[in-house]
Amino acid sequence: MSRTTRGLKEDKAGPFFLATLLLWFVSVLFEILFHRRSELLAIVAGCFFYQLANWVVRSFVSRDPLFVNTSVSLLHSSITSASVVFILVNQCLRNGSVGMFEHSELVGRTWPWAYPALCFSCGYFAYDQCDMLHYGLYSGWIPSILMHHLVLLIYLTLALYQNVTINSYSHLQGMLNYLLNVRKAWRMAGIRDARSKIIRGEWVLNWVTFTFARTAAHLLITGIELPLALFGMFGMNFLNASLGIDLFHAFKREEFSAC
Numbered sequence: 001m002s003r004t005t006r007g008l009k010e011d012k013a014g015p016f017f018l019a020t021l022l023l024w025f026v027s028v029l030f031e032i033l034f035h036r037r038s039e040l041l042a043i044v045a046g047c048f049f050y051q052l053a054n055w056v057v058r059s060f061v062s063r064d065p066l067f068v069n070t071s072v073s074l075l076h077s078s079i080t081s082a083s084v085v086f087i088l089v090n091q092c093l094r095n096g097s098v099g100m101f102e103h104s105e106l107v108g109r110t111w112p113w114a115y116p117a118l119c120f121s122c123g124y125f126a127y128d129q130c131d132m133l134h135y136g137l138y139s140g141w142i143p144s145i146l147m148h149h150l151v152l153l154i155y156l157t158l159a160l161y162q163n164v165t166i167n168s169y170s171h172l173q174g175m176l177n178y179l180l181n182v183r184k185a186w187r188m189a190g191i192r193d194a195r196s197k198i199i200r201g202e203w204v205l206n207w208v209t210f211t212f213a214r215t216a217a218h219l220l221i222t223g224i225e226l227p228l229a230l231f232g233m234f235g236m237n238f239l240n241a242s243l244g245i246d247l248f249h250a251f252k253r254e255e256f257s258a259c
Helices: 013-034 038-060 065-095 103-108 114-135 144-162 166-172 177-188 197-221 226-258
Strands: none
Touching (some): 013 144, 038 065
């Protein structure tokens, strides 16, 4: 249901999340203009790039807001996955694979291209939050998807401001999103039989990547600068619980429909 049809009186969450998005954007602009953090311009570039992708899909493929949003999400997941592979291979060719995944390497250093890649991906989440708010692609008093994006924007931006844990964030933040977006695309295409081997295999991969990514995050991030570690792990655990509940509900819904 679009925002125009749900009615302003019914929409209590939209104004709050729009206000937080504007505050986040002002914070980024402040860092760029007054602290001369020109490297953060990649965040703005990401926002404009994915908005352009939105316009292309909407103009030439479909005007359905959910279809457009899912298409751009798949594009982001593909770009993120490709960038992570490129960063890993590039670092391996430059310095070898020995010690690549040690805590000090992942947390204390920033590999070539990791910082702009994370900035660009951060720009996507800002675009996506704006798109969902504009077209009302959320529901409930506290929409989990909007809360997810808000916490993730704060979480990633703090890391970018302090330039810590960039390597681990770059690897972890794209591990689950691709499979979740593929799942959404398949359901939109009518592939819904929970008893099929494809769907069961997809669920296995979803649960494996969900568990591994979030366990690895605790192992890699705990122990860095105390303020960011405390806030970051709180935010990550909030996202873990939210995503886990959503995954479980979707899994049970599909299992029930297959009975």
